[in-house]
Amino acid sequence: MTDRTTPIALITGGSRGLGRNTALHLARKGCDVALTYHSRKDEAEATVAEIAALGRKAVALRLDTAKTAGFADFTTRLQSALTDLRGEARLDFLVNNAGTGINVPFADTTETQFDDMMAVHLKGVFFLTQGMLPLIRGGGKIVNISSGLARFSLPGYSAYAAMKGGVEVMTRYLAKELGPRGISVNVVAPGAIETDFGGGVVRDVTEVNQYIASQTAMGRVGLPDDIGGAISSLLMGDMTWVTGQRIEVSGGMFL
Secondary structure (H helix, E strand, C coil): CCCCCCCEEEECCCCCHHHHHHHHHHHHCCCEEEEEECCCHHHHHHHHHHHHHCCCCEEEEECCCCCHHHHHHHHHHHHHHHHHHHCCCCEEEEEECCCCCCCCCHHHCCHHHHHHHHHHHHHHHHHHHHHHHHHEEEEEEEEEECCHHHCCCCCCCHHHHHHHHHHHHHHHHHHHHHHHHCCEEEEEEECCECCCHHHHHHHHCHHHHHHHHHCECCCCCECHHHHHHHHHHHHHCCCCCCCCCEEEECCCECC
């Protein structure tokens, strides 16, 4: 049976961190979830089980978002999984979340490191989204994840932030080109969040955590729920007339 009433989201990097948190927030709001993972199948399966415990459907598929050569095969596997899960190969939402980070001074950044950032954060997002367009319903929504580092500058993040800046520009073009289909495309740009991203430095190093809190209007470092809640509200709330926008979720970091 085809389920046309319950929305379904594809979340890249949805097995851990902000992607997992977003998946759980969406499930609580009544959304089914297809999520991707890179290597930690056990974490992906645990997330699927948590979503199922919330009464929603979920499936996890392996995907390396840095390797565009694998996107065609992923699309085929996704279509099959969605048909098995829901009765048709359609998506309502796409969240381009998967990514890695580096902290290397501009002068020391190697071409390999630059290319790695480009592959995951810009090229991968561009061409995966392109491949998903035939699956996204008219009136659907896309959220691309950027970073506060595309607005403010901290030493060591030039390569990472440059790719996020590219994603923000791409988002505006997508919003313009997909508008005739009723598809909205926006950016959510987290500030510093307590996750294992970047080795968990924001979460685990007290001095870093306290410094960021002191530079944030709300007086603390962000938590995963701050981001998952914002993304799920953008996708499943009443913000239907918002597109092409950059929404920073940083608690007012470096205002």
